[in-house]
Amino acid sequence: MSDRDAAPALVSDLLGSCPLPFTGYDRVLLGHGSGGRLSGELISRLFLPALGNHVLNRLEDQGTCQLPGLSGARIAMTTDSFVVRPIFFPGGDIGKLAVHGTINDLAVGGATPLFLTAAFILEEGLALEDLRRIAMSMRAAADDAGVTLIAADTKVVDRGKGDQVFITTTGLGIVPEDRVLSIAAARPGDKVIVSGTIGDHGIAIMSVREGLEFETALESDTAALHGLSETMLAACDGIRLMRDPTRGGVSSALNETATGSRVGVSLVESALPLRPSVRAACEILGLDPLYVANEGKLIAVVAADDADHLLEVMKSHPLGRDAAIIGEVTGDHRGSVVMRSLAGGTRVVPLLAGEQLPRIC
Amino acid sequence: MSDRDAAPALVSDLLGSCPLPFTGYDRVLLGHGSGGRLSGELISRLFLPALGNHVLNRLEDQGTCQLPGLSGARIAMTTDSFVVRPIFFPGGDIGKLAVHGTINDLAVGGATPLFLTAAFILEEGLALEDLRRIAMSMRAAADDAGVTLIAADTKVVDRGKGDQVFITTTGLGIVPEDRVLSIAAARPGDKVIVSGTIGDHGIAIMSVREGLEFETALESDTAALHGLSETMLAACDGIRLMRDPTRGGVSSALNETATGSRVGVSLVESALPLRPSVRAACEILGLDPLYVANEGKLIAVVAADDADHLLEVMKSHPLGRDAAIIGEVTGDHRGSVVMRSLAGGTRVVPLLAGEQLPRIC
Numbered sequence: 223m224s225d226r227d228a229a230p231a232l233v234s235d236l237l238g239s240c241p242l243p244f245t246g247y248d249r250v251l252l253g254h255g256s257g258g259r260l261s262g263e264l265i266s267r268l269f270l271p272a273l274g275n276h277v278l279n280r281l282e283d284q285g286t287c288q289l290p291g292l293s294g295a296r297i298a299m300t301t302d303s304f305v306v307r308p309i310f311f312p313g314g315d316i317g318k319l320a321v322h323g324t325i326n327d328l329a330v331g332g333a334t335p336l337f338l339t340a341a342f343i344l345e346e347g348l349a350l351e352d353l354r355r356i357a358m359s360m361r362a363a364a365d366d367a368g369v370t371l372i373a374a375d376t377k378v379v380d381r382g383k384g385d386q387v388f389i390t391t392t393g394l395g396i397v398p399e400d401r402v403l404s405i406a407a408a409r410p411g412d413k414v415i416v417s418g419t420i421g422d423h424g425i426a427i428m429s430v431r432e433g434l435e436f437e438t439a440l441e442s443d444t445a446a447l448h449g450l451s452e453t454m455l456a457a458c459d460g461i462r463l464m465r466d467p468t469r470g471g472v473s474s475a476l477n478e479t480a481t482g483s484r485v486g487v488s489l490v491e492s493a494l495p496l497r498p499s500v501r502a503a504c505e506i507l508g509l510d511p512l513y514v515a516n517e518g519k520l521i522a523v524v525a526a527d528d529a530d531h532l533l534e535v536m537k538s539h540p541l542g543r544d545a546a547i548i549g550e551v552t553g554d555h556r557g558s559v560v561m562r563s564l565a566g567g568t569r570v571v572p573l574l575a576g577e578q579l580p581r582i583c
Numbered sequence: 584m585s586d587r588d589a590a591p592a593l594v595s596d597l598l599g600s601c602p603l604p605f606t607g608y609d610r611v612l613l614g615h616g617s618g619g620r621l622s623g624e625l626i627s628r629l630f631l632p633a634l635g636n637h638v639l640n641r642l643e644d645q646g647t648c649q650l651p652g653l654s655g656a657r658i659a660m661t662t663d664s665f666v667v668r669p670i671f672f673p674g675g676d677i678g679k680l681a682v683h684g685t686i687n688d689l690a691v692g693g694a695t696p697l698f699l700t701a702a703f704i705l706e707e708g709l710a711l712e713d714l715r716r717i718a719m720s721m722r723a724a725a726d727d728a729g730v731t732l733i734a735a736d737t738k739v740v741d742r743g744k745g746d747q748v749f750i751t752t753t754g755l756g757i758v759p760e761d762r763v764l765s766i767a768a769a770r771p772g773d774k775v776i777v778s779g780t781i782g783d784h785g786i787a788i789m790s791v792r793e794g795l796e797f798e799t800a801l802e803s804d805t806a807a808l809h810g811l812s813e814t815m816l817a818a819c820d821g822i823r824l825m826r827d828p829t830r831g832g833v834s835s836a837l838n839e840t841a842t843g844s845r846v847g848v849s850l851v852e853s854a855l856p857l858r859p860s861v862r863a864a865c866e867i868l869g870l871d872p873l874y875v876a877n878e879g880k881l882i883a884v885v886a887a888d889d890a891d892h893l894l895e896v897m898k899s900h901p902l903g904r905d906a907a908i909i910g911e912v913t914g915d916h917r918g919s920v921v922m923r924s925l926a927g928g929t930r931v932v933p934l935l936a937g938e939q940l941p942r943i944c
Contacts, residue, residue: 248712249710252707255739268718272718278735289697289757291653301734339646343664343704346612349609350608371634372636373646377666378613384746385740392734
């Protein structure tokens with residue numbers, strides 16, 4: 223990639239609807255799946271011009287619409303393919319992740335998840351016992367979350383044309399009438415809260431891949447967040463938006479917020495909740511935890527006056543014990559995220575430029 | 584596979600919920616994606632025991648449920664992964680197929696399709712121009728059908744771990760209050776109608792793969808069937824069920840009906856609508872058109888008294904011009920499909936045992 227590519231105009235990249243030529247490549251790169259800048263280019267320059275409409279163009283984690291015959295409330299739908307490697311990892315597996323990930327994309331939109339579908343793409347040669355374990359894990363995750371799997375599909379591809387198993391889950395939920403969260407709703411002065419320690423999922427996956435061992439086990443944080451989000455929304459009117467910082471990590475979630483709301487976001491490094499083992503692994507692997515995927519965390523942007531109350535509410539929930547206010551929304555440096563570092567300086571936290579952790583979810 | 588495997592107990596295989604060991608294999612075979620007997624085993628012995636519930640266990644092409652707040656009508660959801668090769672073929676491409684296939688699974692359940700989601704699994708190295716063509720094709724197909732794509736996702740897998748592009752589409756539709764179609768609803772005496780010529784899609788794909796050329800072009804029949812199905816349901820109260828005979832062809836659709844309704848199905852070979860070019864290709868390729876996939880056809884089982892009227896209604900629709908009554912439901916040979924052949928004999932039409940046309944959709 224050329225240097226010209228390194229300084230994108232974020233607003234036009236993410237929100238523009240004019241098809242632009244891709245600069246420097248004409249084929250899909252691994253980085254197009256990163257959740258960072260290349261993903262944004264693919265969306266803004268190819269998918270939105272082809273597929274965009276008033277729902278997709280909002281670039282939320284879920285699409286919400288009126289459903290004929292359903293008065294007041296709206297439906298929310300979200301879909302995600304899961305291609306994580308390895309398919310079993312500390313704290314979870316691809317099936318559990320597929321259920322949680324789709325529930326969470328509904329939860330951060332304020333939707334109550336009700337129904338799931340699951341489509342399996344199996345590689346010829348996959349051990350049926352592995353598939354059974356994955357299916358049982360999905361069942362347990364769905365039951366725990368109170369959602370029902372109502373449709374499924376299986377395809378098989380020849381050996382070497384897939385990779386064991388890919389799972390695509392789609393979720394349907396209901397958003398109450400008076401609830402409007404939007405990536406465009408952050409306002410200068412708002413506080414940014416994260417629900418717990420960051421980077422746990424990505425580091426758990428990478429430590430397996432790299433064969434790292436630590437004194438304390440590194441486990442994925444994969445969890446269904448709709449109980450936490452519902453508790454938060456019931457307790458606090460001032461929540462502007464929520465995101466789940468998966469691929470691309472906290473950086474992508476907040477850069478998308480900065481772009482979507484045309485605001486700046488200022489983080490305080492010392493406020494970021496981080497497990498010592500994750501910090502150590504990040505140092506060994508040369509990773510910045512702001513870019514590492516989470517699968518059981520959410521970020522909330524909330525009116526300043528409500529922030530302390532919301533933080534207390536979150537801390538009282540099992541999935542929010544380590545919640546922390548990590549920064550605020552500003553009227554400066556609109557469209558970007560900056561961080562005051564432990565050393566005292568301030569640096570920009572750009573969208574991930576290439577690919578850091580392929581196939582993390 | 585052993586001979587013992589060749590005589591499955593269809594009812595217990597498809598409807599049983601008791602996990603049985605798989606006989607003769609412990610890994611995923613290509614045939615598990617065939618839509619035939621091996622697919623049924625995977626569903627009955629692995630997926631249903633793990634994931635089954637009162638919706639999934641019905642084994643319909645779509646799951647239907649009450650939605651809180653929606654009185655009377657039910658929602659229907661369906662999901663399908665598309666892995667067809669080649670990704671562009673005469674009459675369509677993987678994107679158009681993904682839109683039509685999901686619409687059709689809703690349509691045959693009597694649902695009005697409203698919303699779609701699409702999840703893309705891209706292989707590193709896919710030409711972006713191919714992806715753009717596919718996305719534009721999906722847009723055109725969705726617009727033509729009057730459905731809105733409201734959520735999407737993209738993942739990228741490393742070269743050699745996928746195959747250009749896989750697309751998973753999920754559809755949401757509404758089923759009117761008084762409409763109940765069910766794979767368990769066929770009754771002896773009912774007539775079986777197919778909406779047009781059979782085998783067109785599978786043969787179009789196979790002729791590309793095999794480099795066959797015919798005087799008349801072989802094109803996929805891919806089409807959205809909800810206009811036809813709505814016309815049929817509006818005109819005729821006697822429709823028991825509809826199926827779209829995709830993978831596994833007419834054979835799978837009718838064997839599933841025979842099992843689900845605990846009836847027999849008797850076909851008349853001379854009544855099967857078949858293009859001469861498809862007949863010729865089937866002879867060259869050694870394929871039985873009853874097992875070849877269709878992507879723009881439906882099968883309806885209808886009360887005998889309504890059959891002639893329904894046939895006329897179908898023939899007046901552009902997608903039903905070649906509709907024909909191809910057989911009837913019987914109280915004999917329950918659980919199986921038989922066919923009176925052109926030569927005058929009668930033969931059983933079993934579920935496809937292995938894999939005939941891998942990655943046809």
